[in-house]
Amino acid sequence: MTTPETIRCWRCQSEVPVALLCSRCGAVQPLPTDLDYFRVLGVERNPALDESALSSRYYELSRRLHPDLYQTASAQEREASLHNSAIINRAYRTLRDPAQRGVYWLELHGEKLGANNNRVPPQLASLVFAVQEQLEELRDARRAGKQAEVDNALSQLRTQLEEQRAQTQAALTRNFSRWHDDSPETSALLAELKSVLSELAYLRTLLRDVEKENEVSWNA
Ligand SMILES: [Zn+2]
Known part of the structure; x- marks a missing residue:
């Protein structure tokens, strides 16, 4: 999985690092949908992550994307904040549960757990x-x-x-x-x-x- 390191801001047109907010003008940037979940949440890319740090990071990001903050924003920015909320929720649901995190870690390494996992180990x-x-x-x-x-x-x-x-x-x-x-x-x-x-x-x-x-x- 390769995701670009930079993105062109839709508002100020600057080439900025892939992140929730444009580092130049602060506009919400739609995150690439294939962005690694560790990067989505801005935590170290390692399965032995600190779960309490993960949660606080998630709550901080959710607060920043809260719909109330975007009531008067442009349609594009509202849409980007909803898009990012969905990605952040999905990333958090996957990473906070050790078993799901393990399956995701396998996928990041090109492996799968097996079709229905019906075979007895x-x-x-x-x-x-x-x-x-x-x-x-x-x-x-x-x-x-x-x-x-x-x-x-x-x-x-x-x-x-x-x-x-x-x-x-x-x-x-x-x-x-x-x-x-x-x-x-x-x-x-x-x-x-x-x-x-x-x-x-x-x-x-x-x-x-x-x-x-x-x-x-x-x-x-
Ligand atoms: Zn910008």
Whole structure:
């Protein structure tokens, strides 16, 4: 992805750096739609970003683009501020969530998480099998009227999966902390990131399955 470093201001016609506001005349500049989300928010381009700095930056930019400030502005400037608000919101939604940030980081490196991510990650295969088997048993137990037993087992299962998810999230954080500009191990880091992210996505699916079973229990 290459985005130009400069842009011609629509108002004063100066060649200025790509930024929210023209550095010459202060007019709002429509940001290029393919601008890297890290640049959109003006934060360091690294997945191990400071989340509280990211939020304060986002709120500061949102305030600057607030529609109230542009009520008397030209149509072009109003439009540019709306355009930028949408881009900033999208960038923030993506970067504030570690899993989404990881997927985006993969995309920036020309990688994808895989079509629907339906394949069970090998490192989770035995867990997935055990969970599915247990859910099957719980359905039988529910049909046999052992509701208390089912509720108890579901809650244990949820705790177990949440622990696993916490460990996987920690692995994601560790991966993020190893990215540096001159990192010699980019392809190994990418492969690991992909595997951690698909594990996280699959754990989300398993937790949803357990949640569904839990709802059936409550409605029974
Ligand atoms: Zn200007």
